[in-house]
Amino acid sequence: MLENNQGASKQSSDQQMQELRDIVLGDDGQYVTEKIKENARLMVSEVLSEALHDREKQDGSVNTVLLPLVEKSVETSITNHSQQFVGYLYPLVGSLVRKSVTAFITEFLEKTNTLLENSFTVKGLKWRFKAWQAGISFSQYAASQTFAFRVEQVFLIHSETGLLLNSVSYGLDTGTDPDLMSSMLTAINDFVSDSFKPNQSPSEQHLNVIRTSDFSLLIKPGPKAVVVASITGNMPQGVANQLQQTLEEIHRLYDQELTNFNGDTVPFEHTQNQLRNCLISELKPEHQDKKKKPWFAWILVSMFFIGFGYLGIKQWQAHKLLEKVEQLDNEPGILITDISTLGLNKVQLNVLRDPAAQPISEWLQQQSIEQQNIRLKERAYLSLEPRLMQLKVKGVLKQFPNIQVDWSLGYPQFTGQTSISEQLRLKAELTTITGLNLQSNWMNTLSIEDSATDPLDDPQLLKEILDIKVAEINRLHVTFGNGESELSSNAAHVLTSVAQQFKDLESLTERLRLSISLIIMGTSDMSGDHDYNKILSQVRADNVKSKLQQLGIDEKRLNAIGLGVIDLNTTQKDARMVLLNVVYFNTAKPIINNFE
Amino acid sequence: MMQKKVCLLGASGVGKTSLIKQYVEGIFSEKYLTSIGVKIDKKQVETKSGQVKLMIWDIEGIDRYCGFQPKYLRGASAYIIVSDQTRSQSLLEGVEIQKMIKEVTDIPGLLAINKSDLPEAWHWSQKELEDIQSGYEKTFHTSAKTGENVENMFTHLAQIIAE
Numbered sequence A: 001m002l003e004n005n006q007g008a009s010k011q012s013s014d015q016q017m018q019e020l021r022d023i024v025l026g027d028d029g030q031y032v033t034e035k036i037k038e039n040a041r042l043m044v045s046e047v048l049s050e051a052l053h054d055r056e057k058q059d060g061s062v063n064t065v066l067l068p069l070v071e072k073s074v075e076t077s078i079t080n081h082s083q084q085f086v087g088y089l090y091p092l093v094g095s096l097v098r099k100s101v102t103a104f105i106t107e108f109l110e111k112t113n114t115l116l117e118n119s120f121t122v123k124g125l126k127w128r129f130k131a132w133q134a135g136i137s138f139s140q141y142a143a144s145q146t147f148a149f150r151v152e153q154v155f156l157i158h159s160e161t162g163l164l165l166n167s168v169s170y171g172l173d174t175g176t177d178p179d180l181m182s183s184m185l186t187a188i189n190d191f192v193s194d195s196f197k198p199n200q201s202p203s204e205q206h207l208n209v210i211r212t213s214d215f216s217l218l219i220k221p222g223p224k225a226v227v228v229a230s231i232t233g234n235m236p237q238g239v240a241n242q243l244q245q246t247l248e249e250i251h252r253l254y255d256q257e258l259t260n261f262n263g264d265t266v267p268f269e270h271t272q273n274q275l276r277n278c279l280i281s282e283l284k285p286e287h288q289d290k291k292k293k294p295w296f297a298w299i300l301v302s303m304f305f306i307g308f309g310y311l312g313i314k315q316w317q318a319h320k321l322l323e324k325v326e327q328l329d330n331e332p333g334i335l336i337t338d339i340s341t342l343g344l345n346k347v348q349l350n351v352l353r354d355p356a357a358q359p360i361s362e363w364l365q366q367q368s369i370e371q372q373n374i375r376l377k378e379r380a381y382l383s384l385e386p387r388l389m390q391l392k393v394k395g396v397l398k399q400f401p402n403i404q405v406d407w408s409l410g411y412p413q414f415t416g417q418t419s420i421s422e423q424l425r426l427k428a429e430l431t432t433i434t435g436l437n438l439q440s441n442w443m444n445t446l447s448i449e450d451s452a453t454d455p456l457d458d459p460q461l462l463k464e465i466l467d468i469k470v471a472e473i474n475r476l477h478v479t480f481g482n483g484e485s486e487l488s489s490n491a492a493h494v495l496t497s498v499a500q501q502f503k504d505l506e507s508l509t510e511r512l513r514l515s516i517s518l519i520i521m522g523t524s525d526m527s528g529d530h531d532y533n534k535i536l537s538q539v540r541a542d543n544v545k546s547k548l549q550q551l552g553i554d555e556k557r558l559n560a561i562g563l564g565v566i567d568l569n570t571t572q573k574d575a576r577m578v579l580l581n582v583v584y585f586n587t588a589k590p591i592i593n594n595f596e
Numbered sequence B: 001m002m003q004k005k006v007c008l009l010g011a012s013g014v015g016k017t018s019l020i021k022q023y024v025e026g027i028f029s030e031k032y033l034t035s036i037g038v039k040i041d042k043k044q045v046e047t048k049s050g051q052v053k054l055m056i057w058d059i060e061g062i063d064r065y066c067g068f069q070p071k072y073l074r075g076a077s078a079y080i081i082v083s084d085q086t087r088s089q090s091l092l093e094g095v096e097i098q099k100m101i102k103e104v105t106d107i108p109g110l111l112a113i114n115k116s117d118l119p120e121a122w123h124w125s126q127k128e129l130e131d132i133q134s135g136y137e138k139t140f141h142t143s144a145k146t147g148e149n150v151e152n153m154f155t156h157l158a159q160i161i162a163e
Helices: A002-025 A027-057 A060-080 A082-120 A120-135 A138-146 A178-195 A237-253 A255-259 A271-276 A285-289 A295-331 A360-366 A386-395 A420-430 A459-475 A491-510 A530-549 B016-023 B031-036 B090-106 B126-133 B150-162
Strands: A147-158 A165-168 A210-213 A215-219 A225-235 A281-282 A334-342 A344-351 A375-382 A404-406 A412-419 A444-448 A477-479 A517-523 A558-565 A575-583 A590-592 B002-010 B036-046 B049-058 B078-084 B111-112 B138-141
Touching: A002 A027, A027 A060, A027 A237, A060 A082, A060 A147, A082 A281, A082 A295, A120 A138, A120 A477, A138 A147, A138 A225, A147 A178, A147 A237, A147 A271, A165 A178, A165 A271, A178 A225, A178 B031, A178 B049, A215 A237, A225 A237, A237 A255, A237 A271, A295 A334, A295 A344, A334 A575, A344 B031, A360 A375, A386 A404, A386 A420, A404 A420, A412 A420, A459 A491, A477 A491, A491 A517, A491 A530, A491 A575, A517 A530, A530 A575, A590 B036, B002 B016, B002 B150, B016 B036, B016 B049, B016 B150, B036 B150, B049 B150, B078 B090, B078 B150, B090 B111, B090 B126, B111 B150, B138 B150
Parallel strands: A344 A375, A412 A444, A517 A558, B002 B049, B002 B078, B078 B111, B111 B138
Antiparallel strands: A147 A165, A147 A225, A147 A281, A210 A215, A215 A225, A334 A344, A404 A412, A477 A575, A517 A575, A575 A590, B036 B049
16 A cells, blocks of 8 residues: 555656656757757857867768768769859869969979079078088078078977977978977976966966077967977067967867877877968068069070070081981992091091092082081092993093093993004003903994004004003913812813913014013912912912913913912902913013013 | 886986986987986887887986975876985985875886996895885886996886886
């Protein structure tokens, strides 16, 4: 019964409580909710930034939530208003590109200019000297001269431990260790606040400014952290305000981290952004007013381009000259062995030139090429070029104004009127042209004038004929295979011709009352034993001699000699041969025709 | 990186500054010590829990007539009290200093019995010494002259506070 009563009374008191709640708070806390809703905007706005920061730091969820929302809204905007976006971006893209290019060039020019100015001008050198005198770096001294004031470094220090939480600087090496600097500053502050406490004042004393002749330390103490700025020059009030704002912001954003600081500075890495706001500076009026043109840099850049352009033009000219000179190779009897540019505007030219070819200097003059631009190295050689043959023949014909030559058949055909003696002289002249290989039928087209006297009565003419025929035999030789002494069919053919010509000579020398003989000289190359080669060369000469005997030449007129090895690099290949030399005697004294 | 503040205290002339000199290359000159009563050095130590940067506050020698600036202890993670085994008085003063420390903070401390290169010249009984040592995490017999145990002591200190 008692239990029932108790239960009933508890139930009624709960009910009363609920009724009371409903009266005060409204149904389901309606009044409270309404009241909160009324001020919701104000309440949320007061803590919105801090709450976002804390939550982002806690689990990074703010970024995760906002990212898709932002992406979606940007996407919707672009889809629905693409034309507008193009309109917005169009003027931006061009100006962005221009701006970044301009910024790059300007920065480059200014940096170069500053470097040059600081290195080469009187002011730069003076500053360097003064910085050296003062024992500070040049950049520090330059900053002190250029800025009315500048915040060089900003430190964020944990109040209780004096440990450095973060620091930023202009990048100048001030030689101070920020860790030690923070701790010392805290110790000095502790020392000062304790030593100069006025009359047991309950409030703790703090250092606010430490000023020396070179710099000031501006200290802004907060309950959990201290912001310190190291400033050069005359510090304006604005810096103190900025420091105060930064300190408050850091306290607001990093309240938890500052309270729970255990020596780990990682959570304070992002205070960099806030601290950077305190790195303010102001140029001295004289540096502010004049918007200097970077003359030094402009001069340097212009010089660079002018120099580069000059070199380019010179290079191009040298290349053109080279191309022009290369045409020399097409000239008959001239062979370019090496050609290259030399320095800026010269050409190195190495050529082989047949003495009969056009002189190089003459060619250069014809092409209007200045000879001083060509460094020429010329060596002589014999050219067998058909075009040069024509030139050589033409040269010979200058002595024979009545004789013309026609090359239309590929070989020279001589026409015109001439005498026998002239024809013989022409023949003699043409025989001297190496590589022409004169054929008797080339002169069949010449018409010979009748002569009153028999030319064969003229001893002078006979002598000329003799010389030509001797030269013709002397030009001939017989070659042999390696180690061989037997005559080849070609050799037999040559010797038949030799025998015939020699017989002609015999009759000619009889008329001139001369005695004639033929020296047959056998040679060998360097391969094999020296003594053997000597014998081999003799056998070769003997074989030629016996062949000529067979062909009807009197043995008395033949003289075979073995010369042995001909030790010349140039004759290496063709050294296995028999050479012929006609010798004729006038009186007791012989006339010897040297073979070529 | 983890940074920790530690303090070195002890009677005058026990060799606190010499101990730090032995341990780190002093950067600030000693004039700070004589003018404001503290000299600060730093040293990076490798512990099992990673690198720790020790900011070592060398607090000026204290004797019975003058106390020390308790604010210098603020935020410290540990302390070392240095005594000189050639002077009985120095250990007694160490005890006094520890009492003062205990009044303001409850951080771990080490006892350095310095000048171990010289013959012991105090007359503390083993029992008395043990009683005093029980108030510390660990005791090190050090010599600033030979370097004996100096490195060990600071490494141990870093290890305690890094944990």
